[in-house]
Amino acid sequence: MADPKENVLMEKIVSLCKRRGFVFQSSEIYGGINGFWDYGPLGAELKRNVKELWWNTMTRMREDVAGLEATIIMSPKIWEASGHVATFSDPMIDCKTCKGRFRADQINDISCPQKPSKMVSECAGEKTAPRPFNLMLQTYVGPIQSEENIAYLRPETAQAIFAQFKNVLETSRQKVPFGIAQVGKAFRNEVTPRNFTFRSREFEQMELEFFIKPDEVVEAISGSVATPAAAGHPGEPQPNWGWQLWHQYWVEERVRFYEGIGLDRSTLGFHIQTPEELAHYARATTDILFKFPFSKVDEQGNVKGDELEGIAARSDFDLSQHERFSGKTMGIFDEELRTAWGKLPKEKQDDLWRRYYQARKNYLEKSGVKPEDAEKDATEDANGLAKGQYIPHVIEPSAGVDRLILALIANAFTEVTDTDDKGKSETRVVMKFHPRVAPVKAGVMPLLKNKPELVKKALAVRDLLRPWMNVYYDDAGSIGRRYARQDEAGTPYCVTVDFETLGEKPELLDTVTIRHRDDGKQERLAIGELRDWLLARGR
């Protein structure tokens, strides 16, 4: 159980989020709706920055990833193929006395989602046996509410990527290995939404499906398969990488991303899924965790953290499922494989054939295909190698936007105590966001509101910066108060126009004061340099 002191911190964070407009309860004027959250003015900017940084890092800055934006409602067949209709469920139990509904695996660990520090008093009433509860939110498409018109709000963005794999491959002129990235809403009818936005019923995901050659194909082309030699980032991708190196690469790339937006490695944790936790088709999954204020503390006082993102090596399961369910081929043709195969000695061909055949047969049998059909299909698949055909495998880094926003907010939250000349102390909040994600990049202010020349110049500075970044103009109250307001919003820099800007000291004409949020230091900068100075720090 999280330490109560830390839940006090969670309460402070929730209250700041409301007070400053980061996060509001959805439908608050009607008493709210459990598991749904709105982002206020600062939260909306923060979220946009995070999604844009992810998109830029994962697609625009890379040669080997293309983007996709698919619909939320798709053919229900997609969710049959993916396994969500049959198995996407949590074990649910009801209390016969208080009528409470709980996830069986969390029955001893229930906290109030609105007030994470308040434990819901758990009645001792008799509980029902656990039963599976499908998490997909269901609706009807068209005017008739009948069984055949049932559709689902997507529970993950990933499946659209698999379903559109061929279209993207053909239109983007990418070649395996390459990835498809998507950011968008997902919906899960969570039994017990909890820990503020951490487990919501409507949330956003940032997912990459990175398609790679099966190890047998890498071996046929490169002669051998490179496997991880050491911990850490394995460097630039190489043609002989097998799935393990690609998996390690993506874990490390994602950690670099988090570090680049201010989440130090010490704030993160890792969970390597055990064989019992892994889905039958998954080769490995590493979860990147963040040490949230509500994360559990073990007996030794260590905090492992809670999941921000999972990076899964999912074999060729997803494309294979869609191939079987849609009847459309999801395999690709690889000229390099065909040429290499023809040059391989017979024993090598036989060895690779057998391994590929075995992997395909395992998948088919575990997916419910009759053994004789599985043998026939696996034989056909393995024969495809000689023709340069195979179904790509996939590495899936799948991150939650809302969890990351919560992590960034918790990480930024800092209380500082100022003592004035008369010895009076005041504690206030400084949100130490990395400039890259900060909702407002710069506060722009005239030293005094009642001096038209200062106001005019400050507005001109605001207009100069506005096309390039989100800035906030503020002329209300003392300059100290205005700085404090920007500190609480997490604005890394304040730009003040004063009399020196207007030429009181001729050598300082057209310069402004830059005040740094984290240490209060001030420096002078020419207005002409301001934009590039801020962009260099906030991008």
Ligand code: GAP
């Ligand atoms: N396509 C793989 C997939 O969806 P997942 O572990 O179920 O995997 C990926 O979800 C990420 O989505 C999680 O690591 C988490 O950040 C986010 N996520 C999942 N369920 C969520 C929920 N109920 N509320 C907020 N974020 C959630």
